Amino acid sequence: MSRPVIGISTYQDQARWGVWEMPAVLLPAGYPRLVRAAGGLAVLLPPDDARDAARDTVAALDGLVIAGGADVEPARYGAVADPRTGPPARERDAWELALIRAAIEGEVPLLGICRGMQLLNVALGGTLHQHLDDHTGGTGVFGSHPVTPVPGTAYADAVPEAAVVPAYHHQAVDRLGGGLVASAHAPDGTVEALELPGHASLVLGVQWHPEMGEDTRVMALLVRAAGVRSRRIRRSPDRRSRAPRTPVS
Secondary structure (H helix, E strand, O other), X not given: OOOOEEEEEOEEEEXXXXXXXXEEEEOOOHHHHHHHHOOXXXXXXXXXXXXXXXXXXXXXXXXXXXXXXXXXXXHHHOOOOOOOOOOOOHHHHHHHXXXXXXXXXXXXXXXXXXXXXXXXXXXXXXXXXXXXXXXXXXXXXXXXXXXXXXXXXXXXXXXXXXXXXXXXXXXEEOOOOOOOEEEEEOOOOOEEEEEXXXXXXXXXXXXXXXXXXXXXHHHHHHHHHHHHHHHHHHHOOOHHXXXXXXXXX
Protein backbone atom coordinates (compact mmCIF):
# COMPACT_ATOMS: atom_id res chain seq x y z
CA MET A 1 0.00 0.00 0.00
CA SER A 2 1.38 3.42 -0.92
CA ARG A 3 2.23 5.89 1.82
CA PRO A 4 -0.09 8.90 2.30
CA VAL A 5 1.22 12.04 0.62
CA ILE A 6 1.75 14.80 3.20
CA GLY A 7 2.40 18.31 1.91
CA ILE A 8 4.41 20.71 4.11
CA SER A 9 4.30 24.47 3.61
CA THR A 10 7.60 26.22 2.96
CA TYR A 11 8.66 29.86 2.79
CA GLN A 12 10.98 32.05 0.76
CA ASP A 13 14.04 33.65 2.35
CA GLN A 14 17.56 34.69 1.43
CA ALA A 15 19.93 31.73 1.70
CA ARG A 16 23.57 30.89 1.09
CA TRP A 17 25.06 27.62 -0.16
CA GLY A 18 28.26 26.88 -2.06
CA VAL A 19 29.10 29.92 -4.18
CA TRP A 20 25.47 31.09 -4.25
CA GLU A 21 23.45 33.59 -2.27
CA MET A 22 19.92 34.18 -3.49
CA PRO A 23 16.23 33.79 -2.54
CA ALA A 24 15.42 30.16 -1.75
CA VAL A 25 12.42 28.10 -0.67
CA LEU A 26 13.22 26.82 2.82
CA LEU A 27 12.03 24.31 5.41
CA PRO A 28 13.89 22.83 8.38
CA ALA A 29 14.80 19.20 7.69
CA GLY A 30 13.02 17.98 10.82
CA TYR A 31 9.61 18.32 9.17
CA PRO A 32 10.03 15.84 6.29
CA ARG A 33 12.05 13.59 8.60
CA LEU A 34 9.15 13.42 11.05
CA VAL A 35 6.63 12.74 8.26
CA ARG A 36 8.76 9.84 7.02
CA ALA A 37 9.20 8.47 10.55
CA ALA A 38 5.41 8.53 10.99
CA GLY A 39 4.84 6.57 7.78
CA GLY A 40 4.04 9.37 5.34
CA LEU A 41 5.56 10.54 2.07
CA ALA A 42 6.67 14.16 2.47
CA VAL A 43 6.36 16.71 -0.33
CA LEU A 44 7.37 20.37 0.03
CA LEU A 45 4.95 23.07 -1.07
CA PRO A 46 6.60 26.23 -2.41
CA PRO A 47 4.67 29.48 -1.98
CA ASP A 48 2.29 30.34 -4.80
CA ASP A 49 0.00 33.32 -5.24
CA ALA A 50 -1.77 32.17 -8.41
CA ARG A 51 -5.55 32.12 -8.37
CA ASP A 52 -6.86 28.78 -7.05
CA ALA A 53 -3.28 27.57 -6.40
CA ALA A 54 -4.01 26.62 -2.79
CA ARG A 55 -7.13 24.68 -3.74
CA ASP A 56 -5.37 22.80 -6.54
CA THR A 57 -2.35 22.10 -4.33
CA VAL A 58 -4.36 20.74 -1.42
CA ALA A 59 -6.56 18.62 -3.71
CA ALA A 60 -3.44 16.71 -4.77
CA LEU A 61 -2.54 15.79 -1.16
CA ASP A 62 -3.70 13.25 1.40
CA GLY A 63 -2.70 15.49 4.33
CA LEU A 64 -1.27 18.96 4.99
CA VAL A 65 1.21 20.37 7.51
CA ILE A 66 1.51 24.12 8.06
CA ALA A 67 5.00 24.68 9.41
CA GLY A 68 6.27 27.01 12.14
CA GLY A 69 8.05 30.29 11.59
CA ALA A 70 7.45 34.03 11.64
CA ASP A 71 4.82 35.84 13.73
CA VAL A 72 1.35 36.17 12.20
CA GLU A 73 0.60 39.78 11.29
CA PRO A 74 -1.72 41.17 14.00
CA ALA A 75 -3.85 42.95 11.39
CA ARG A 76 -5.05 39.49 10.36
CA TYR A 77 -6.99 39.28 13.65
CA GLY A 78 -7.83 42.95 14.07
CA ALA A 79 -5.03 43.92 16.46
CA VAL A 80 -2.34 46.60 16.52
CA ALA A 81 1.20 45.22 16.47
CA ASP A 82 2.95 44.98 19.82
CA PRO A 83 6.54 46.32 19.76
CA ARG A 84 7.76 42.77 20.48
CA THR A 85 5.94 41.27 17.48
CA GLY A 86 8.22 40.42 14.57
CA PRO A 87 8.05 42.00 11.11
CA PRO A 88 5.07 40.93 9.00
CA ALA A 89 5.35 38.07 6.52
CA ARG A 90 2.28 39.08 4.52
CA GLU A 91 2.79 36.87 1.48
CA ARG A 92 3.41 33.84 3.67
CA ASP A 93 0.36 34.64 5.81
CA ALA A 94 -1.83 34.89 2.71
CA TRP A 95 -0.55 31.65 1.15
CA GLU A 96 -0.77 29.53 4.29
CA LEU A 97 -4.19 30.89 5.26
CA ALA A 98 -5.36 29.91 1.77
CA LEU A 99 -3.91 26.42 2.26
CA ILE A 100 -5.65 26.06 5.63
CA ARG A 101 -9.01 27.14 4.25
CA ALA A 102 -8.66 24.86 1.24
CA ALA A 103 -7.84 21.90 3.51
CA ILE A 104 -10.84 22.52 5.75
CA GLU A 105 -13.17 23.02 2.81
CA GLY A 106 -11.78 19.97 0.98
CA GLU A 107 -11.80 17.78 4.11
CA VAL A 108 -8.07 17.15 3.84
CA PRO A 109 -6.47 16.25 7.22
CA LEU A 110 -4.54 19.21 8.58
CA LEU A 111 -1.82 19.69 11.21
CA GLY A 112 -0.62 23.18 12.16
CA ILE A 113 2.69 23.40 14.02
CA CYS A 114 3.46 26.48 16.17
CA ARG A 115 2.81 29.36 13.73
CA GLY A 116 0.64 26.89 11.80
CA MET A 117 -1.59 26.38 14.85
CA GLN A 118 -1.82 30.14 15.36
CA LEU A 119 -2.78 30.65 11.71
CA LEU A 120 -5.43 27.93 12.00
CA ASN A 121 -6.94 29.81 14.94
CA VAL A 122 -6.85 33.09 13.03
CA ALA A 123 -8.36 31.47 9.90
CA LEU A 124 -11.40 30.51 11.99
CA GLY A 125 -11.81 33.95 13.54
CA GLY A 126 -9.65 33.61 16.67
CA THR A 127 -7.05 35.97 18.11
CA LEU A 128 -3.52 35.67 19.50
CA HIS A 129 -1.49 36.79 22.49
CA GLN A 130 1.36 38.72 20.91
CA HIS A 131 3.97 38.01 23.58
CA LEU A 132 4.61 35.41 26.26
CA ASP A 133 7.72 34.91 28.35
CA ASP A 134 9.40 31.60 29.16
CA HIS A 135 8.27 29.51 26.17
CA THR A 136 11.75 29.27 24.61
CA GLY A 137 15.18 28.24 25.84
CA GLY A 138 16.63 31.62 24.81
CA THR A 139 17.27 33.23 21.44
CA GLY A 140 17.74 30.48 18.88
CA VAL A 141 17.49 27.73 21.53
CA PHE A 142 14.54 25.36 21.95
CA GLY A 143 13.19 25.02 25.45
CA SER A 144 10.96 22.28 26.84
CA HIS A 145 7.96 22.05 29.12
CA PRO A 146 5.12 19.60 29.86
CA VAL A 147 1.76 19.73 28.11
CA THR A 148 -1.32 18.08 29.55
CA PRO A 149 -4.01 16.67 27.23
CA VAL A 150 -7.70 17.46 27.57
CA PRO A 151 -9.59 14.15 28.00
CA GLY A 152 -11.96 13.22 25.20
CA THR A 153 -10.04 15.03 22.45
CA ALA A 154 -8.32 13.52 19.42
CA TYR A 155 -4.99 14.70 20.77
CA ALA A 156 -5.61 12.96 24.12
CA ASP A 157 -6.51 9.75 22.28
CA ALA A 158 -3.09 9.86 20.56
CA VAL A 159 -1.07 11.12 23.57
CA PRO A 160 -3.03 10.27 26.73
CA GLU A 161 -0.37 11.29 29.24
CA ALA A 162 1.34 14.59 30.07
CA ALA A 163 4.37 14.86 27.77
CA VAL A 164 7.45 17.08 27.77
CA VAL A 165 7.71 18.80 24.39
CA PRO A 166 10.27 20.98 22.54
CA ALA A 167 9.03 24.57 22.40
CA TYR A 168 10.08 27.85 20.81
CA HIS A 169 7.43 30.53 20.60
CA HIS A 170 6.48 33.88 22.11
CA GLN A 171 2.95 34.11 20.70
CA ALA A 172 -0.01 31.88 21.48
CA VAL A 173 -3.77 31.45 21.12
CA ASP A 174 -5.94 33.98 22.95
CA ARG A 175 -9.61 33.70 21.87
CA LEU A 176 -10.36 30.41 20.16
CA GLY A 177 -11.65 30.50 16.59
CA GLY A 178 -15.13 29.29 15.68
CA GLY A 179 -15.68 25.61 16.45
CA LEU A 180 -12.19 25.04 17.85
CA VAL A 181 -11.57 23.49 21.26
CA ALA A 182 -8.40 23.39 23.34
CA SER A 183 -6.96 19.88 23.54
CA ALA A 184 -3.80 20.46 25.62
CA HIS A 185 -2.42 23.11 27.98
CA ALA A 186 0.95 24.16 29.38
CA PRO A 187 1.35 24.53 33.17
CA ASP A 188 0.73 28.30 32.87
CA GLY A 189 -2.60 27.68 31.08
CA THR A 190 -1.37 28.45 27.55
CA VAL A 191 -3.36 26.57 24.90
CA GLU A 192 -0.83 24.07 23.55
CA ALA A 193 -3.09 22.13 21.19
CA LEU A 194 -6.45 22.77 19.56
CA GLU A 195 -8.73 20.90 17.21
CA LEU A 196 -12.00 21.11 15.29
CA PRO A 197 -14.30 18.37 16.64
CA GLY A 198 -17.09 17.14 14.43
CA HIS A 199 -15.29 18.01 11.19
CA ALA A 200 -15.18 15.31 8.52
CA SER A 201 -11.38 15.14 8.69
CA LEU A 202 -8.69 15.75 11.32
CA VAL A 203 -8.01 19.44 12.00
CA LEU A 204 -5.35 19.76 14.69
CA GLY A 205 -2.82 22.35 15.82
CA VAL A 206 0.03 22.02 18.30
CA GLN A 207 1.98 24.94 19.71
CA TRP A 208 5.25 23.04 20.16
CA HIS A 209 7.67 21.62 17.59
CA PRO A 210 7.31 17.82 17.30
CA GLU A 211 9.82 17.87 14.42
CA MET A 212 12.51 18.73 16.98
CA GLY A 213 11.85 15.62 19.09
CA GLU A 214 11.57 11.85 18.76
CA ASP A 215 7.86 11.41 19.54
CA THR A 216 6.03 10.63 16.28
CA ARG A 217 2.52 10.29 17.74
CA VAL A 218 1.17 13.69 16.66
CA MET A 219 2.40 13.26 13.09
CA ALA A 220 1.24 9.64 13.05
CA LEU A 221 -2.25 10.87 13.90
CA LEU A 222 -2.18 13.04 10.77
CA VAL A 223 -0.70 10.27 8.63
CA ARG A 224 -3.40 7.81 9.74
CA ALA A 225 -6.15 10.31 8.93
CA ALA A 226 -4.50 10.99 5.57
CA GLY A 227 -4.40 7.25 4.86
CA VAL A 228 -8.12 6.95 5.56
CA ARG A 229 -8.82 9.79 3.15
CA SER A 230 -6.52 8.31 0.50
CA ARG A 231 -8.28 4.94 0.65
CA ARG A 232 -11.68 6.60 0.49
CA ILE A 233 -10.67 8.63 -2.58
CA ARG A 234 -9.30 5.55 -4.36
CA ARG A 235 -12.56 3.70 -3.74
CA SER A 236 -14.73 6.59 -4.88
CA PRO A 237 -16.19 6.17 -8.39
CA ASP A 238 -16.09 9.96 -8.74
CA ARG A 239 -12.58 11.29 -8.10
CA ARG A 240 -14.06 14.78 -7.99
CA SER A 241 -14.83 14.00 -4.34
CA ARG A 242 -11.46 15.66 -3.70
CA ALA A 243 -13.09 18.98 -4.52
CA PRO A 244 -13.92 21.43 -1.69
CA ARG A 245 -17.42 21.15 -0.22
CA THR A 246 -18.09 23.72 2.48
CA PRO A 247 -16.68 27.27 2.20
CA VAL A 248 -14.67 28.67 5.11
CA SER A 249 -15.11 32.40 5.67
